[in-house]
Amino acid sequence: MSSLALPPNAPLLLDLDVSTEEDAIRAVAGLLKGHPDVTDHAAFVAAVFERQKINPPLLGNGIAMPHARTPQVKEVVFAMARCKQPVPFGDGQTPVRLIFLYGIPPHRVAEHLATTAALARRLRDPAIVQRLLDAPDAEAFVEALS
Template sequence: MLIADLFPAPDGILSLAPANKADLLKLLAAEASRRIGRPEDEIREALEKREALGSTALGRGVAMPHTRLPDLGQQLAILARLTRPIEFDARDGEPVDLVFLVLWPEESSEGFLPALSNICRVLRDNHLPKQLRQARSAAEALATLQSAGSVPPADEG
């Protein structure tokens, strides 16, 4: 799955200001709830349950909270840039300021792990996080992300 399939519209969030990890998950759940019409508490609890298994921080200031939800019509991915980095229990100890939220239909496991893997793959480019941090708008950040992810992984193409 290409990044453009996950992040099809220039609708990221570039000014999220959570106080901490719990606050971030609450803010992300509220935004996801608004977009998909599901209860905020359901989304937040699913994200918290996933985080309890281990931090979804990827390192280098990036986190990818993700979970699967029952009866979700289609996946939802949101790029958020925080106004200031927060502690996220990352292995490298770096606070997080770039967040990729991924919600996936529980009934459709196909594509979930490849989607997460593709996000991780494009983030291996050391320049991409810097470009996302410097983007002047959500549209610019998502265009940068889509451009980085426009080449399918080797096993897809």
């Protein structure tokens, strides 16, 4: 399987302890506050929530990929979290444990689609998902993705 090209040093929050989709997204997006490629953090988060209203990107297997294509980011930004307990996402209240949140500037659509497809393919493998859920630390989590 080819290597997944995530932005370097993508922040990761292990054992996120929240009970709602909104709190989960705010916590993961908060990892990108102050990121040099996020020009307006509040507007970026608002864009992610707008995208969630349209069609929450849920992969199944307890995985959510909230994101937004927005001019509030200069380059692709990415943050990840593993929730302590399943958090209900979307209208169907789908239980989610793994969150991969990202922002894409309008000029990087092709890269975004390729990265999303590669990540989705990787996360469809139940063994990889289990490794992510079982990872004892950030290094093991990132290694399971690569």
